[in-house]
Amino acid sequence: MSDTIQAARWPGLARTPRTPLKARIAKSIVKGAVRGLPVRLTFPDGTVWGAGGPDSPEMAVRRPQAFFARLGADTKIGFGEAYMAGDWTTGDGTDLADLLTPFAARLTTLVPPSLQKLRGLVDVRLPHHERNSIEGSRSNIERHYDLSNELFAEFLDPSMTYSSAWFEEGDDLQAAQERKIDGILDQAGVTEGTRMLEIGSGWGALAIRAARRGAKVTTITISQEQAALARERFAEAGVDVDLQLVDYREVGGEYDAIVSVEMIEAVGEEYWPVYFATIDRLLAPGGAVSIQAITMADHRYRTTRNSYGWIQKYIFPGGLIPSEEAIDRTLAEHTRLAVTDRRPLGRHYARTLREWREAFDAHWPAVNAQGFDETFRRMWDFYLAYCEAGFGVGYLDVVQLQMRRPG
Incomplete structure (x- = not known):
């Protein structure tokens, strides 16, 4: 799969945002969110997150730094943008909808309640x-x-x-x-x-x-x-x-x-x-x-x-x-x-x-x-x-x- 992004066609997507603090926060939230999900998040260094076994849907994070940077920059948009950019993909044999289903089933509880109270500060208003x-x-x-x-x-x-x-x-x-x-x-x-x-x-x-x-x-x-x-x-x-x-x-x-x-x-x-x-x-x-x-x-x-x-x-x-x-x-x-x-x-x-x-x-x-x-x-x-x-x-x-x- 080619990851070349045409910057003129996809403005803002070709460049990874620089948000080191927000990226660290996003990383912590994701790690906690998948702790109880029947999925596997795999990383290039061999690290595996999630509660899924070897046959569970696999989310292969290919570029962790870029993935967490996009999530940190905009939580609601960054996850999909990271997939578009190729920062993460599905593992061999994993269907994308099957991977997203456990996330969708727990969408309202993935973020801790204490942080959900702050959504008004981070949500981007409709243009x-x-x-x-x-x-x-x-x-x-x-x-x-x-x-x-x-x-x-x-x-x-x-x-x-x-x-x-x-x-x-x-x-x-x-x-x-x-x-x-x-x-x-x-x-x-x-x-x-x-x-x-x-x-x-x-x-x-x-x-x-x-x-x-x-x-x-x-x-x-x-x-x-x-x-x-x-x-x-x-x-x-x-x-x-x-x-x-x-x-x-x-x-x-x-x-x-x-x-x-x-x-x-x-x-x-x-x-x-x-x-x-x-x-x-x-x-x-x-x-x-x-x-x-x-x-x-x-x-x-x-x-x-x-x-x-x-x-x-x-x-x-x-x-x-x-x-x-x-x-x-x-x-x-x-x-x-x-x-x-x-x-x-x-x-x-x-x-x-x-x-x-x-x-x-x-x-x-x-x-x-x-x-x-x-x-x-x-x-x-x-x-x-x-x-x-x-x-x-x-x-x-x-x-x-x-x-x-x-x-």
């Missing part, structure tokens, strides 16, 4: 330029979804669906994605003649399936790349879909059903009230809403809501995962809507992510040929494995929420 204003949202979305349609095609199923599937026995990924989409459409009551609005088009799979039910479909996106491919897919499928390149705040009209799949995570807490108020404004009397949302426990959401992490820096700028309680509170305070049905699918996301990661790794030569380098490969592997571990242990969940106006 102002990543606020999800209309302009900021377009910039944030471009940084992820406009990377390359060809990139996503290499690891997604043929439907090009980039959200959690819903598996039943015997399903392949495409069948599980279609079941997920049907679940959303059923919750929202989408049938022949339904005026349906989709907030967040993706690459068009849900809109196509809704149109084939006979619905009158409007779908919106702010991703130029996604819009271009979605229009091609609508034409190939022979469906009539009104795709608009607009922000959700700019939509007018009235709809019998409104659906949105894993869009709220990109809205930002500051804009949840206007997001749900917009849905309420656009929903026709007697209509129904179905959104699929990644969630976390309310106490974890409250603790992390104002801090800036690796996922936000490298994968989803401006992103924030809500709790179901936070959604309920926002609805009660800013809309006439309430949640009337909940369908949790968290364990299905762990499997979805593993299938994506396996496909990404299998198709890496084709991705590499598109101009993505080895640092990107390590970043994307870490992203998919990190999320898989989070869903696998229940730290994260994903739920389909039906919303209506009571009465």
Whole structure:
């Protein structure tokens, strides 16, 4: 594995931070944190940390000084950056998600309580330029979804669906994605003649399936790349879909059903009230809403809501995962809507992510040929494995929420 980092493409990553005191503190925290974990941290001098036996997942720290320096400089971001830089990797025979799973299972207790009280002093606040204003949202979305349609095609199923599937026995990924989409459409009551609005088009799979039910479909996106491919897919499928390149705040009209799949995570807490108020404004009397949302426990959401992490820096700028309680509170305070049905699918996301990661790794030569380098490969592997571990242990969940106006 080459560790050459292109400094122009990855500013700040090529240079190891100089934080000797913080590095020593980080080293002490890591040593204590893994003392009870069923993993092995191995070092070039033969030192082994952790409670795992010879068959446990191995984290091979190749450059200890750089690893602890990155952790010391920024605890929440440095761990992932150190993997991107090649300061640590997995041992022979160790799967990255399997290694990260014990960490994810104990994520809230890895740092001693006495030090957790100081998190307000070390947490980096969300960057102002990543606020999800209309302009900021377009910039944030471009940084992820406009990377390359060809990139996503290499690891997604043929439907090009980039959200959690819903598996039943015997399903392949495409069948599980279609079941997920049907679940959303059923919750929202989408049938022949339904005026349906989709907030967040993706690459068009849900809109196509809704149109084939006979619905009158409007779908919106702010991703130029996604819009271009979605229009091609609508034409190939022979469906009539009104795709608009607009922000959700700019939509007018009235709809019998409104659906949105894993869009709220990109809205930002500051804009949840206007997001749900917009849905309420656009929903026709007697209509129904179905959104699929990644969630976390309310106490974890409250603790992390104002801090800036690796996922936000490298994968989803401006992103924030809500709790179901936070959604309920926002609805009660800013809309006439309430949640009337909940369908949790968290364990299905762990499997979805593993299938994506396996496909990404299998198709890496084709991705590499598109101009993505080895640092990107390590970043994307870490992203998919990190999320898989989070869903696998229940730290994260994903739920389909039906919303209506009571009465």
